[in-house]
Amino acid sequence: MPSVNTMTEELNVEAVCRSFGERQVLRDVTFGVAAGRMTGFVGANGAGKTTMMRIILGVLAADSGSVTWRGARLDRGVRQRFGYMPEERGLYPKMTVAEQIVYLGRLHGLSAKAAHHNTSALLDRLGVGDRAGDPVEKLSLGNQQRVQIAAALVHDPEVLILDEPFSGLDPLAVDVVLGVLRERALSGAPVLFSSHQLEVVERLCDDLVIIADGSIRAAGRRADLRERHALPRYRMEVATDAGWLRDVPGVTLVDLDGAHAVFDLASGADDQDVLRAALRRGPVRSFGAVTPSLAEIFREVTR
Numbered sequence: 001m002p003s004v005n006t007m008t009e010e011l012n013v014e015a016v017c018r019s020f021g022e023r024q025v026l027r028d029v030t031f032g033v034a035a036g037r038m039t040g041f042v043g044a045n046g047a048g049k050t051t052m053m054r055i056i057l058g059v060l061a062a063d064s065g066s067v068t069w070r071g072a073r074l075d076r077g078v079r080q081r082f083g084y085m086p087e088e089r090g091l092y093p094k095m096t097v098a099e100q101i102v103y104l105g106r107l108h109g110l111s112a113k114a115a116h117h118n119t120s121a122l123l124d125r126l127g128v129g130d131r132a133g134d135p136v137e138k139l140s141l142g143n144q145q146r147v148q149i150a151a152a153l154v155h156d157p158e159v160l161i162l163d164e165p166f167s168g169l170d171p172l173a174v175d176v177v178l179g180v181l182r183e184r185a186l187s188g189a190p191v192l193f194s195s196h197q198l199e200v201v202e203r204l205c206d207d208l209v210i211i212a213d214g215s216i217r218a219a220g221r222r223a224d225l226r227e228r229h230a231l232p233r234y235r236m237e238v239a240t241d242a243g244w245l246r247d248v249p250g251v252t253l254v255d256l257d258g259a260h261a262v263f264d265l266a267s268g269a270d271d272q273d274v275l276r277a278a279l280r281r282g283p284v285r286s287f288g289a290v291t292p293s294l295a296e297i298f299r300e301v302t303r
């Protein structure tokens with residue numbers, strides 16, 4: 001694996017603003033996408049993800065702000081080395097799968113030999129090698145999506161920007177595509193992908209950028225965000241009814257289902273006191289702090 005200098009090997013978005021008419025769609029958007037890492041770009045419908053990705057790719061201009069890669073502003077030549085999977089998929093339905101990917105590789109400057117080599121390796125890796133000679137329109141939507149991923153990767157891009165690459169894929173296909181993207185990340189490319197499937201992002205990304213109404217609400221390593229937004233919340237399972245928790249000072253019950261309880265603790269209250277109180281009443285099957293899910297963090301920061 002090449003060594004990665006995260007100070008410069010980063011795609012940086014700095015104070016980007018964009019309006020359509022009167023409507024401001026991006027407000028002072030700033031975040032970084034580190035080389036070698038998968039960054040999930042998460043937001044509700046209309047939050048501004050596609051607009052931001054189009055600006056990174058130069059398909060759309062920002063009103064103000066900048067995007068840099070390795071410290072330099074982007075120009076056509078640099079963007080040529082990016083891989084982009086747009087929201088509106090753009091394959092030619094009548095063209096065969098392989099012809100199409102080879103063609104796109106050639107457009108990005110690959111030799112005929114390299115374009116053919118990369119195409120067949122990618123199609124095999126993505127599990128659609130046996131469909132290489134079929135017109136795209138004959139493929140299922142999920143397989144067309146795999147071909148779209150091949151289209152974004154064929155020229156071995158330095159940076160990957162993917163708009164909803166996992167939407168419409170079955171769980172097996174998600175794993176295949178994830179494996180391919182991870183390889184690219186490990187070989188040093190920053191990978192930015194948008195999604196509104198929080199459970200998918202939670203499983204796949206190293207870093208997160210959360211956007212709502214055109215503003216970045218949280219960004220950083222997934223583990224750090226989890227820690228920062230960790231609630232003082234606990235889950236406990238005992239052998240009998242846990243209703244007595246209601247009367248323990250500092251405890252607020254969130255959920256009680258017989259022997260299973262979820263509760264919050266007031267600041268200053270000691271979780272070990274609660275555990276001891278439970279043990280005095282009988283066996284404790286499990287007791288531990290609850291890690292917030294991405295969905296909970298998302299709700300909290302976009303409220």
Ligand SMILES: Nc1ncnc2c1ncn2[C@@H]1O[C@H](COP(=O)(O)OP(=O)(O)OP(=O)(O)O)[C@@H](O)[C@H]1O
Nearest residue numbers: 020025043044045046047048049050051052087196
């Ligand atoms: N060309 C345009 N002209 C006018 N408004 C636009 C244009 N493109 C996007 N918008 C508006 O900008 C806002 C952000 O849209 P964008 O597509 O960036 O959101 P998104 O986060 O990608 O949403 P989704 O997940 O639904 O794709 C929306 O309100 C959209 O209607």
